[in-house]
Amino acid sequence: MYYTASPDRYNNHCEYRRCGRSGLKLPVLSLGLWHNFGGVDFFENGRSMLRYAFDHGVTHFDLANNYGPPPGSAEENFGAIFQKDFRSHRDELIISTKAGYLMWPGPYGEWGSRKYLLSSLVQSLKRMQLNYVDIFYSHRPDPDTPLEETMMALDQAVRSGKALYAGISNYPADMTREAAAILRSLGTPCLIHQPKYSMFERWVENELLDTVEKEGIGVIAFSPLAQGLLTDRYLNDIPEGSRASKSWGFLKPEQVAPAIGKAKALNEIALQREQSLAQMAIAWLLKDQRVTSVLIGASSVEQLENNLQAQKNLHFNQDQLNAIEAILKGG
Ligand SMILES: NC(=O)c1ccc[n+]([C@@H]2O[C@H](COP(=O)([O-])OP(=O)(O)OC[C@H]3O[C@@H](n4cnc5c(N)ncnc54)[C@H](OP(=O)(O)O)[C@@H]3O)[C@@H](O)[C@H]2O)c1
DSSP states (O other): OOOOOOTTTTSSSOOEEEOTTSSOEEESEEEEOSSSSSTTSOHHHHHHHHHHHHHTTOOEEEOOTTOTTTTTHHHHHHHHHIIIIIGGGGGGOEEEEEEOSOOSSSTTSSTTOHHHHHHHHHHHHHHHTOSOEEEEEEOSOOSSSOHHHHHHHHHHHHHTTSEEEEEEESOOHHHHHHHHHHHHHHTOOEEEEEOBOBTTBOGGGTTHHHHHHHHTOEEEEESTTGGGTTSGGGSSSOOTTSGGGSTTOSSOGGGTHHHHHHHHHHHHHHHHTTOOHHHHHHHHHHTSTTEEEEEEOOSSHHHHHHHHGGGGOOOOOHHHHHHHHHHHHOO
């Protein structure tokens, strides 16, 4: 299955937004490899999704050391696909990875120490068969390690050439401000923040979005479809093969029922907009220009295709916004 990238890939498939005040632009839709790219998944399906994404202007693929299962297998699979299909396109791609969650036993296998972060980055590069990643993230704040140490490790990753930019994920607003100040003082500005953000998860609206805007940091919203709850996947039942049906999926079956009432009501508005619920959930995030990119997951090329079409209508009138707000705030 020899792959030739579509010559049409930059022709109006994807909009690109500047990431904060940096020089880097990201596609408004990026593809994450948390689920569906691990050792338990069908390799060729993941490969088809990456090809489809790249052929349609999606230049950013997001990974982490622990994605799988088993942990590390998504990076390994990505490395194998990269070698086969994307090696000659390295300079067209933004590939990110992260360290923060448990990867190996003992006191140095998780959180935010310099020892863990820099060792993990070396391991990630080896698994992905890459010389460098574009973005290296601290995956979660560490309550015990001094923030200076974690940020100095990110700075070191960039200075050593193993990463081009530094990012943080899941950091609250106050720690984001502090992290940004430390990184700035080190000469490696914080490029991007990766928070969970969707219609169902809006903590970033309290303070974080204002903070990143002030600091000149971009935002990439993860789990924008609430792992599938903000799609038509579960409107009738929990289908075979869906994330909630899998023993290793992070969406638990008991999370589905409480969300369905709102999902059905939102689906009605999406239909009036001539969009799928997934498309409307993506558009709703992208209406805010502070959101650089929406980091979706997908289990098929069809889903990816559907999600990319969200860009056709990012505009909401006030009535639609009010109706959505009433559903989201309803009991
Ligand atoms: N920084 C962090 O701490 C963190 C944490 C979590 C995730 N992330 C990143 O964010 C990425 C995305 O997270 P996510 O996978 O939870 O994102 P998501 O976009 O909220 O959910 C993706 C799931 O929604 C379903 N779906 C997608 N498009 C659909 C469509 N058009 N119609 C019906 N169903 C659709 C699929 O479920 P099925 O599999 O059931 O088909 C898919 O696997 C991850 O891959 C990772 O890169 C980061």
